Amino acid sequence: MGPLKIGKHEARYPLIQGGMGVRISGWRLAGHVARCGGVGLVATAGITLNSGLYTGSNYLQSNPEALRQELRKAYEVAPDGVIGVNIMVALADYEELVQASIEGGAKVIVCGAGLPMTLPGLTAHAPDVAIVPIVSSLRAAQLIAKKWDKGYGRLPDAVVVEDPDTAGGHLGEKLENIGTGDYDQYGTIRSIKEFFRSEYGKEIPIIAAGGIWDRADVLHAIAEGADGVQMASRFVPTVECDAEDAYKQMYLDCRKEDIGLIMSPAGLPGRAILSNQENITLYDETNATSCSNACLKKCSYKESGERFCIVSALDRAQQGDVESGLVFCGTNAWKADRITTVQEIFDELFAEEAGQAEKAA
Numbered sequence: 001m002g003p004l005k006i007g008k009h010e011a012r013y014p015l016i017q018g019g020m021g022v023r024i025s026g027w028r029l030a031g032h033v034a035r036c037g038g039v040g041l042v043a044t045a046g047i048t049l050n051s052g053l054y055t056g057s058n059y060l061q062s063n064p065e066a067l068r069q070e071l072r073k074a075y076e077v078a079p080d081g082v083i084g085v086n087i088m089v090a091l092a093d094y095e096e097l098v099q100a101s102i103e104g105g106a107k108v109i110v111c112g113a114g115l116p117m118t119l120p121g122l123t124a125h126a127p128d129v130a131i132v133p134i135v136s137s138l139r140a141a142q143l144i145a146k147k148w149d150k151g152y153g154r155l156p157d158a159v160v161v162e163d164p165d166t167a168g169g170h171l172g173e174k175l176e177n178i179g180t181g182d183y184d185q186y187g188t189i190r191s192i193k194e195f196f197r198s199e200y201g202k203e204i205p206i207i208a209a210g211g212i213w214d215r216a217d218v219l220h221a222i223a224e225g226a227d228g229v230q231m232a233s234r235f236v237p238t239v240e241c242d243a244e245d246a247y248k249q250m251y252l253d254c255r256k257e258d259i260g261l262i263m264s265p266a267g268l269p270g271r272a273i274l275s276n277q278e279n280i281t282l283y284d285e286t287n288a289t290s291c292s293n294a295c296l297k298k299c300s301y302k303e304s305g306e307r308f309c310i311v312s313a314l315d316r317a318q319q320g321d322v323e324s325g326l327v328f329c330g331t332n333a334w335k336a337d338r339i340t341t342v343q344e345i346f347d348e349l350f351a352e353e354a355g356q357a358e359k360a361a
Helices: 027-035 059-077 094-103 138-152 185-200 215-223 245-253 277-287 300-304 310-318 342-360
Strands: 004-006 009-011 015-017 039-043 082-088 108-112 130-135 159-162 206-209 228-231 259-263 269-273
Touching: 009 082, 015 027, 015 342, 027 039, 027 059, 027 082, 027 342, 039 059, 039 108, 059 082, 059 094, 082 094, 094 108, 108 159, 130 138, 138 185, 159 185, 185 206, 215 228, 215 342, 245 310, 277 310
Parallel strands: 015 039, 015 228, 039 082, 082 108, 108 130, 130 159, 159 206, 206 228
Antiparallel strands: 004 009, 259 269
16 A cells, blocks of 8 residues: 555645544644645534634624634644545535645645536636545536536545445445445546546546445455545544544444434434434524524524534534534444544554555655
8 A cells, every 4th residue: 555646745645534524524623634644624514613703793794714723723734644624515605615725725625515617717726726526326426527527617626435235434425325235435436537548538536435444454445446534533533633532432322223324404404422412402492503603505404403513412522512412423433442543543553554655665
């Protein structure tokens, strides 16, 4: 397993740390992943919460500066690392967060929860910033590539292919299509690679996301045609993860059968720990939670009070209220059995490669 080159940036190992919103992957986790040789991503959703900039009424106004601040802190950990951001297209301040990411020095912008059709235009003044969409189908990759090429003369610097049957958090697939057994992640990866070869004569790095936990999973992904992996849940039970200890403990305590699907007020399915789901809705009902932040472009809670306030639920969990907070995770979160460190994870995944590099040097 060699390095991962995304645009003009190269990580020592073929691993992107997945973005986990509302400060689960903030400066600390992203910085340490980058320092260890991967691509560290700060998740932009809800980044202002608990940043010292949020007053309770300036969510959208303070988000950009909170993101710039977070990136500065991440680079203090890994000054030469490959640090980027994950931005949901569904966010109300999506465009502002793209600009703040560039201003903050992000080297990679990864976008999911919608198709980032205008991303090349938003980043045209910063051509060195790599832009990477998240898709689950060949069709989505084709739509993005053709729009970007025709409208902006640019192609993705990489594509993340997310498996909706295993990935955590918001999923870019209809609820009824998840878990049917029909999805073929690596077939999708190979078809997307072939599309870029045949249509554009380009070798675009394709990244496998969802269900990646250990070295065997990484080796399998590479053997099946992926150029790298995106891993998120594995990094939650680490010292460096930006969540409170109670959040991490949920991973250690959960069973395989505790993990399942919810419908997010964003209109997307999501995978989470389900043991406290009734309490999430009950919290908003009991406390008459209002939508004061308008964080999403479309939100059933904002529009009709349906379901729950997702940014509030994620924020409570991140701060340690796991009784009424939402804990997103992938299908393999139950495998967590201890709190480890980012470096220990990299040692497990890539010790052989590190040893070969030392011998070559």
